Amino acid sequence: MGIKQRVQKGFTLIELMIVVAIIGILAAIAIPQYQDYVTKSKWGTNISDLAATKAAVALCLQNNAGDGTQCQTAAQLSITALPQPKYATAAIGVVGAAGKVTVTYTGTAEVGSYVYSADWAVDASGTKITFTPVAADTIPAKIAAATLR
Template structure:
């Protein structure tokens, strides 16, 4: 009588594969929202940087006594990959409407307002609940959405 040899197991069992899939699902549930917050924060920071770059030429024109009448009067691009710039009425400041990006920041408006003394304030119409996720806890801008 011939003896049958038991073959060694090759591969993973169904239970082992299900455990791996569950672990990957848990990691994705944590990582995806964190990544979305990171992308929103970086898009907001890029847009804020672009609108902030227009402050200096705006100040120069105001100090020369002739404030800009249109965004085209400033030596900046009116539309970039991150925002569309516009002037606040009557030399009050600048706005940046964020272009693209995640829902948390898409079409949100960053407003830089210049005081008569030349100081700048920043406000953004993001939700107050999203402020720490997008703007940061030490807010560069105040949330007014």
């Protein structure tokens, strides 16, 4: 009679621990990146919710020779109401000044409670609106690049 060979049926404890450690490392890297991705996506929605207002502000600034004080209310902008971004805790605030309009609102806790605050102005050519974040703006660049606001 020959020697019987043992056939392995399953995994050893070390093998299982290695697999769990690998999954843990991958999760530690992936979860924060996924959360940033979701927040970035929701801030994209907030910013795109302002599209009609951006066009109205640009037109108002052009029609009023860059006088932002004439572009602070929905009526002055010729729109029915100032928008409420989907992930914002309060309606946008619009403050006009010479050559610009400053738009500000705070995101919900779901999107990090960051503050959007940017000066909107017509560029030198008079055909394009520019957006410049101001000191009150707290959105990190990894969430929304300054050029996209």
